[in-house]
Amino acid sequence: MDRRSFLGLGLAAPALSVPGRSLAATERPRSRAAQAGYLPNIPLLAHTGERFRFYDDLIRERTVLFNFFLVSCSEGRCPLATAKLRAVQDLLGERMGRDVFFYSISLQPEVDTRQVLKEYAEAFDVKPGWLFxxxxxxxxxxxxxxxxxxxxxxxxxxxxxxHVGMARYGNDRLERWGAVSVNSEAENIASTFKWLTS
Amino acid sequence: MNSHEKLIQRTMDLQREITREGLTRRDLLKMGMLSLSSGLLLPIPGLSLRAARADAICPEPGKDLFSPPTRPWTVELPRLVEKQVVPGNDPSSCDVGYGGALPGPGVPVGTMTGGDSKFRCCEEFPELHNATPYAELDHQAWGKGGRLGNFAPQKFYEMRAKQFNHVWHPDLPAGNSGQPAWGFDSVVPGPMFRTRYGEPHFVRIHNDLPAQNLGFGINQISTHMHNLHSPSESDGNPLFVNYSGHYYDYHYPNVYAGVNQYGGIGNPNEALGTLWYHDHKLDFTSQNVYAGLAGMNCIYDAHGIYADPNMGDYGDETKGWRLPCGDNYEFDVGLVFHDRQFDPNGVDFFPLTCLDGAIGDKMTVNGKIQPFMPVKRRKYRFRMLNMGPSRSYDWFLSNGASFVVIANDGNLLPAPVVVKNFKQTVAERFDVIMDFSLYPAGTQIVLVNRAEQKSGRGPTGNLISPGFQVLKFVVTSDAFGVDESRIPAKLRPLPDIKQPISRSRSWEFKRNGGEWTVNGLPYNRNVISAEIPEGSAERWTIINGGGSWQHPVHIHYEEHRMLTYNRRTLPPIEGGRKDVIRLDANATAEIYMRFRDFKGIYPMHCHNVVHEDHAMMVMWKIV
Known part of the structure; x- marks a missing residue:
């Protein structure tokens, strides 16, 4: 890997397609949590090569879980957390990618490039509905x-x-936000989605 | 081994290799980063595992965030609304709610039906009724026979959790139209229940909360009665959800602890006195309590429970200890302290993602910012509750007068304690007597908080001067009849704690990898951390595992006796029966606990409710 590809991601990134959701026509205003700055609309690059705006494309109107991680995590914490969320993904079954989305965001983006994340996701056999x-x-x-x-x-x-112990979960449409430990049991994490629907 | 198991294995191998080679972060930094996906070191010099110092999104009130100005002492302190029984105290007048099978004729209140949220909750979380059969969820202590199963309610209440507009102070930009809040019976705080031992009561709580919240909160609730001797299904456990559009029936047998031991309604020396109820929904307690879902409940002794006519707290200042009360509880007053933050536009602010806790620069009492209270020239009993979410107080009076403290955590002390000041952390209650006959009409006395606190972590330990003025008493010349109340020399005796300890356990409350944990683990709904035989006594060691956080630790069900705090014995004010431990940074408390009468699951958690919502909780079970 070329050092340059790790630096100045915005400059060096190849021209990728941008299949972010178009929400220009959305009538509802951004949620209060977003307006208050809790959900900044930062640009992100996914392991799939897609580019997104964090709030508008990934969070808005959705039920989500997101956590922070880094590939070179101490004490194996992050791979264990990823494996845990992978099990949660199985428990959520068809809801994943339909009305529940997972996002794992690297705290070390200068190292965890798209290619690294892609390998990482493949190593965990990550299914659709989950972006690194x-x-x-x-x-x-x-x-x-x-x-x-x-x-x-x-x-x-x-x-x-x-900073990798907790995951934020919530439903932006209902403006409900909680947190759950990624070191908890998969069933425990999956159960949080039961109170985000109505 | 599948691919991700291999990856974990490789990660752990690398970790071991790093440890074996004695490599430090500095070495790694020089060498570049490990790519765990390839198992190779990446040739990226100069990259650090560490990030730059970042400021937390926990604004310090009065520094990073200012509420609009409000004039103090312009609003009169509202009395808590006195809760009344349903019309005619007739259980059939309870609203049957919305969903599910209606309890028609012949299906009396106390028979669980589809409208009762316990059904839906058990459908969604089958482990709840797998662990506790429906028959027991439908009230262990009501219509079940036996010594503990026969406390049918004598008083019937109904309460609604709703959204409404509340005026915290008319000077806020919202003026007299107020802004949305959630509360019971459309008031913040909720109504005051006056209950009595020997008179079991029933409360049907309807959840009328809307799906769209206040920007925080969830319309699923669990109303905890802190800290009644209640069967598990009526405790308001975080797992027992009362869904919007449903109701949840609570049955409070109103027995003293020790029914199995003493028979009858238990041992009156185990009486509680000042309790509160508040939302306890898993992961959302701080948001929902901040929204306003909290209120008070006091409980008086059963008539004539003590043979000695000079003993007993009967809600009658001519009987027993003759504590101040007056007619219609005029001089037995609940005071709910709660700090709030507003943004510069006066809109309610809740730090949704601040993990330390939430504090505000506006002090409210009974839902109003800095109110005044006209008082008559006689004695009052004040039941002071710190509703949180995260602030700890150190109370003083502006005229240098002392407080006569008669109860800590609602439980009367063996004798009144006279102090110039006292500390009160989240969820603690203190009952104090103040005698305004000592002052001429026109005297003004201000209740002042001098504890410095800059964040949700806890107080700094410094006293600020002159302190923050919270509530002003204004002595009036209004008539009040005769003050027949007393400040007795002795109050409720402490029950002995001679029952041998069958087991010791220790619980460490600590921040760990960005999580709030107990014994290293975050809360997990599938784990019962201790199974305790009914009737046993245990010694628990509660440890604050470090950092500069205060953890007010609350244990549900029977209250404890603190044996030592930091290996020292306790001042008299802390020496009674308590249900909250003010666990300051690095402190250790040893407590004596008993587990008598009812069975089922109960939690122990940090009552800095933000910590609680971030998994600082364990569940234990009486078996």
Missing amino acids: LTGKKADIELLRRSQGFVDNDPERDKDLSN
């Missing part, structure tokens, strides 16, 4: 902070592996 996402470091830091996955101790905050 990379982007600009500063954007992803903004997103992490907006989710409160921050440690007040600056030293602990620098250790990215300290």
Whole structure:
């Protein structure tokens, strides 16, 4: 891999197709959580090669779970979390990609390039409805902070592996947002989707 | 081994290799990053595992975020609405609700029907009725026979959780039209229940909340009665959901702990007094309580429960300990303290993703910002509740007067304790007597909080001066008849704790990898962390595992006695029966717990409700 491809993702990225959902015609305003800055509309690149805006294309009007991870995570935390969410994906069955979407966002986007994420997703045999996402470091830091996955101790905050324990889940249309531990059981995580529908 | 198991294996192997070689992060940094997908080191020099320091999205009130100004002492303190029984106290007048099979004639209240949310909840989460049969969910202590199964309700209540407009202060831009809130019976806080031992009561709570929330909150609730001696199905467990459009029937047998031991209605020395009810929905407690779903409940002694006529808390200032009460509870007053944050436009602000906790720069009492209370020249009993979500107080009076504290966590102490100030963390209750006959009419006394707190982590430990003014008492010359109340020299004796301990357990509350955990694990609805035989006694060690967070730890069901706190014995004000442990940074508390009478699941959790919602909870079971 060429170093340049890891840097300045916006500059060096190849011209990929942009199949983001068009929501220009959406009548409903952005949810209050989005307006309050909890769901910043940052640009992201998926392991599939698609480009998205975080809020408009991935969150808006949807039921989602998203977490942060990095491929080089300490103590194997992230692969274990990914394996866990992979099991949740099976439990959710056909809902995945239809009315439930997963997003795993790299905290180390300069390393976790699209190609790395693609290999990673393939290694976990990830099914449709789940995207691994990379982007600009500063954007992803903004997103992490907006989710409160921050440690007040600056030293602990620098250790990215300290921010991979919780996943945010919610339904943007109903403006319901909770959090669940990715270290919990798959059944426990899957059950959270039972209270996001009505 | 499939592909992702291989990947995990490789990750772990690499981790072990790094450890074996003694490589530090600095070494890795020099070497470049590992690509775990290829198993090779990537030739990327200069990249760090660490990110730049980032500020949390936890605005510090008064620094990062300011509520609009409001004039203090312009709004009179509202009294909590006194809850009344259903018309004629006739259970058949309870609304049967919306969905499901209607309980027609011959299907009395207390028979679970399709309208009862317990049904839907058990359909969606079958493990609930697998663990607890429907017959028991349909009230262990009502119509079941035996010593514990026969406490049929004598009082019937109905309550509705609804959305309505609430005025926190008329100076806010919303003015007198207010802004949306959620609450019971369309008030914030909800109504005050006056209940009595020996008079079991029933509450049907209808959930009329809309699907569209306030920007936070969920229209699924579970109303916890903190900390009544209630059977599990009426405890308001986070798992027992009352869905919108349904109702949930709660049965409170109103027995003292120790029915199995003492017979009758238990041991009166185990009496509770000042309780509160609040939403406890799993993952959403902080949002729903902040929306307004909380209220108070007090419980008085059964008439004549003590042979000694000078003992007993009867809600009558001419009997027993003669605590201030007056007619219609005029001088027995609930005070609910709750801090809120508004944005510069005066719109309710909730820090949806701040994991430390939520604090605000506006102090409300009974739903109003900085109210005043006209008081008569006599004694009052104030039942002070810290509704949270995350602020801890240190209370003082502006004139330097002392508080006469008679109860901690609602439980009367063996004797009143006179203090200049006291600390009160989330969910704690303190009953205090204040005697305004000492002051001439026109005297103004302000209740002041001097605890410095800059974030949801907890108080800094510093006292601020002059402190934050919260509630102003204005002494009036209004007539009140005769003050027949007393400040007795002695109050409720403490029950002995001689029953041998059958087991010790320890529970560490700690932040771990960005999660709030107990004994290293986040809450998992499929795990029961302790199975405890009914009737046993245990010693629990509760540990704050580090960081600078305060964790107000709450254990449902029977209250505890603290044996030591940081290996020291306790001041008298903390020495009674409690249900919240104010676990300051790095503190350790040893407590004595008993598990008597009813069976079923109960949680223990951090009552900084933001921590609770981020998995700082365990479930245990009396078997």
